[in-house]
Amino acid sequence: MNARPNAWHSATSRLILIYGVLFALWGFVLVCVIQWETTRYLNSVIDQMLMQRMHYIASTDPERLPTTVDAASAIDPHGIMSVGLFDRDHRPVAGNIDHLPVSLPRDGQVHLLKHGLPRPDRDAERVRARGLASMLPNGDILVIAKDTSTIDGIGAIIRRALLWGVSLTVIPGLLGGFLLRRGPAKRIRELQEATDPIRQGDLSKRLPVSRRGDELDQLAAIVNTMLGEIERLMSEVKGVCDNIAHDLRTPLTRLRARLYRTQQQLEGAPEAALVESCMVDIDAVLTRFRALLRVSELEDRNRAACFDEVDVGQVLRQVHEFYAPVAEDRGQPFELEVQPLSPIRADAHLLFEALANLVGNAIKFTPPGGTVSLRASMDKRGPRVDIIDSGPGIPADERDAVTRRFYRGDNTRSTTGSGLGLSIVSAIVRLHGYALDIGEASAGARLTLYCYALAPGEKPGTCLSRTVPEVTTATA
Amino acid sequence: MPRVLVIEDDETTAREIVAELGVHGMSTEWVADGRAGLERASQGDYDLVTLDRMLPGMDGIDVVAALRRAQVDTPVLMISALSDVDERVRGLRAGGDDYLTKPFAPDEMAARVEVLLRRRQPTVAQRLRVADLELDLVSHVAYRGGQPLTLLPTEYRLLEFLMRNSGQVLTRSMIFETVWGFHFDPGTNVIDVHIGRLRRKIDGTGQSALIHTVRGTGYMIAAANEAASVVS
Numbered sequence: 078m079n080a081r082p083n084a085w086h087s088a089t090s091r092l093i094l095i096y097g098v099l100f101a102l103w104g105f106v107l108v109c110v111i112q113w114e115t116t117r118y119l120n121s122v123i124d125q126m127l128m129q130r131m132h133y134i135a136s137t138d139p140e141r142l143p144t145t146v147d148a149a150s151a152i153d154p155h156g157i158m159s160v161g162l163f164d165r166d167h168r169p170v171a172g173n174i175d176h177l178p179v180s181l182p183r184d185g186q187v188h189l190l191k192h193g194l195p196r197p198d199r200d201a202e203r204v205r206a207r208g209l210a211s212m213l214p215n216g217d218i219l220v221i222a223k224d225t226s227t228i229d230g231i232g233a234i235i236r237r238a239l240l241w242g243v244s245l246t247v248i249p250g251l252l253g254g255f256l257l258r259r260g261p262a263k264r265i266r267e268l269q270e271a272t273d274p275i276r277q278g279d280l281s282k283r284l285p286v287s288r289r290g291d292e293l294d295q296l297a298a299i300v301n302t303m304l305g306e307i308e309r310l311m312s313e314v315k316g317v318c319d320n321i322a323h324d325l326r327t328p329l330t331r332l333r334a335r336l337y338r339t340q341q342q343l344e345g346a347p348e349a350a351l352v353e354s355c356m357v358d359i360d361a362v363l364t365r366f367r368a369l370l371r372v373s374e375l376e377d378r379n380r381a382a383c384f385d386e387v388d389v390g391q392v393l394r395q396v397h398e399f400y401a402p403v404a405e406d407r408g409q410p411f412e413l414e415v416q417p418l419s420p421i422r423a424d425a426h427l428l429f430e431a432l433a434n435l436v437g438n439a440i441k442f443t444p445p446g447g448t449v450s451l452r453a454s455m456d457k458r459g460p461r462v463d464i465i466d467s468g469p470g471i472p473a474d475e476r477d478a479v480t481r482r483f484y485r486g487d488n489t490r491s492t493t494g495s496g497l498g499l500s501i502v503s504a505i506v507r508l509h510g511y512a513l514d515i516g517e518a519s520a521g522a523r524l525t526l527y528c529y530a531l532a533p534g535e536k537p538g539t540c541l542s543r544t545v546p547e548v549t550t551a552t553a
Numbered sequence: 554m555p556r557v558l559v560i561e562d563d564e565t566t567a568r569e570i571v572a573e574l575g576v577h578g579m580s581t582e583w584v585a586d587g588r589a590g591l592e593r594a595s596q597g598d599y600d601l602v603t604l605d606r607m608l609p610g611m612d613g614i615d616v617v618a619a620l621r622r623a624q625v626d627t628p629v630l631m632i633s634a635l636s637d638v639d640e641r642v643r644g645l646r647a648g649g650d651d652y653l654t655k656p657f658a659p660d661e662m663a664a665r666v667e668v669l670l671r672r673r674q675p676t677v678a679q680r681l682r683v684a685d686l687e688l689d690l691v692s693h694v695a696y697r698g699g700q701p702l703t704l705l706p707t708e709y710r711l712l713e714f715l716m717r718n719s720g721q722v723l724t725r726s727m728i729f730e731t732v733w734g735f736h737f738d739p740g741t742n743v744i745d746v747h748i749g750r751l752r753r754k755i756d757g758t759g760q761s762a763l764i765h766t767v768r769g770t771g772y773m774i775a776a777a778n779e780a781a782s783v784v785s
Contacts, residue, residue, distance in 0.1 A: 326656050327655070327656040329656075330656035330657065330658060331569075331656070333658060334569070334658060334659045334660075337658070337659075337660060337769055337770075340768075340769065353768060353769065356769050364738060364740075367738050368738065370636065371737065371738070374636065374637055395733075398707060399707075399733065399739075399743065400743065402743075402746045402747055402749075402750050403742065403743055403746045406746055406749075426638065426735055426736070426737075429735055430735065430737045433739060437739070437740060437743070
């Protein structure tokens with residue numbers, strides 16, 4: 078989600094692009110209309126002129142007609158206006174046209190000559206022309222034509238104007254749009270960065286709201302209000318849970334103490350077993366309450382944990398040693414494979430607790446005779462620990478749910494436990510900024526702990542070195 | 554008869570502590586205020602002090618720190634409603650010898666008190682002995698009936714902790730804290746399995762059992778005849 082957004086995944090960019098395209102289209106249509114209108118107008122001007130000239134020449138004395146035609150063609154050194162007189166056998170009599178154009182009907186109406194007129198002085202290039210042919214009373218044919226390259230030239234000027242206009246408008250427009258987009262895109266990135274801790278469960282964070290009060294700010298304000306409400310509800314739910322656990326612990330502990338005394342007094346009597354089974358049940362409840370409070374405690378810690386350089390491999394070896402007898406009792410081969418790892422910044426005690434929970438689960442849910450293996454290896458970004466078992470695995474649709482408080486898979490209800498082990502693990506993982514991935518192995522479940530210190534917020538001030546009472550100190 | 558000073562402002566808890574320690578044959582005195590408690594603890598000749606973390610008048614941490622500054626080395630068991638690991642570390646750093654979180658099972662509290670009392674009597678011996686089980690603290694070798702036993706490092710540490718406190722009930726959490734050095738709830742099962750292994754090595758076949766299960770509480774190592782009173 079943090080990837081740089083695509084340049085066109087922005088409302089501004091899209092708007093500008095759509096505007097650009099619409100503008101270009103409109104410009105194109107406008108120019109087309111102008112060109113069409115201009116051409117039509119110029120054509121009609123030429124047509125009128127041609128008709129007038131035809132009328133003028135045709136109305137001269139038939140005897141002097143060839144002279145008039147020659148005179149008319151003589152005043153056209155640039156070959157713009159063509160005049161030709163042909164006899165009834167289509168032979169040229171006068172003028173500057175080689176032969177009678179076949180395609181031109183002799184109806185006295187102006188027609189477009191796509192390929193111009195054959196002329197002795199301009200044989201190389203033949204430009205478009207408009208012309209008309211008239212059958213004279215004596216059977217001769219008079220042809221007058223005017224080349225229309227000027228009209229085409231005007232069309233070209235208009236088209237060039239369109240090209241310039243569009244490029245001068247659209248290119249700076251798109252560029253400006255791109256630059257404009259950077260503002261909102263930068264703010265979106267800021268918002269994304271602000272949501273990172275929220276996504277990781279820190280509901281105390283809020284989105285930044287600028288003083289501009291624009292759409293993004295309004296949205297951010299709405300989200301912030303929602304976050305506030307969610308935080309309030311979450312803390313209420315958590316508070317209720319914790320309070321129940323906290324308040325019930327004291328009376329339950331007293332009850333257990335009384336049962337313990339009763340059991341001691343009943344020594345040997347048949348009721349003793351009954352009392353003991355009560356104590357076992359109370360212990361189960363107390364264990365669950367302890368785990369629940371432990372989760373809250375870890376969540377409340379807010380990264381004030383005691384981080385130090387830790388060798389994950391060493392911690393994993395301790396966990397392996399701790400659980401080896403349990404796996405052995407269950408007839409499970411329990412493999413350990415630790416590759417050389419770079420040290421990480423972590424709280425060794427919490428890391429042990431998390432790994433112990435994961436390994437304990439793997440052993441518990443793998444049937445006797447199955448295998449459990451622990452692997453620590455180096456990833457591209459840091460050490461990773463894989464816990465692979467040959468148990469029933471965790472169904473894909475339960476993988477998100479298992480880290481929730483009290484969640485227990487349908488097929489694990491008969492197994493003892495608080496249902497809080499993975500909640501504790503995920504609280505510890507969150508505290509470290511690590512990642513836990515639940516997947517599947519060839520024969521069962523695979524849980525991977527990625528020990529990438531994404532952001533281990535250290536607070537050296539709150540860090541206390543752990544002094545553990547050791548056996549040997551007892552001699553002092 | 555060991556004398557214990559109970560500094561605790563909550564009357565119910567205090568009565569519980571006094572009653573439980575009385576059962577274990579200790580004489581107790583109760584003070585409800587921090588300042589008065591500090592005075593009594595520094596003057597009186599007590600074998601142990603149980604100290605609430607949050608007290609009127611003076612904070613428990615300050616009381617234990619003041620005691621240590623005054624060169625009073627009476628063992629102090631801190632009892633607190635603050636369960637966070639950092640709170641525990643703070644308590645132990647200030648000079649507390651052990652830390653117990655409220656609410657506690659009285660037998661657990663008593664077990665911790667007895668372990669602390671035992672620590673006061675320094676063991677100078679290089680060998681620990683329970684019946685015909687011997688542990689050489691120098692060579693790290695255990696013998697049962699003169700025969701050496703092969704123990705893994707963890708098994709050795711576990712046996713050492715049990716034997717240093719022979720005849721004394723040790724809870725699972727005390728064992729986990731001392732032998733492994735961690736302070737969370739690993740589930741009872743794992744500790745039981747470790748004890749079971751050690752037991753198979755020590756109590757072998759045809760020998761009298763030395764490691765006893767104390768139902769509802771924990772474990773104890775003792776010669777069969779000494780254990781009879783505690784173990785059901």
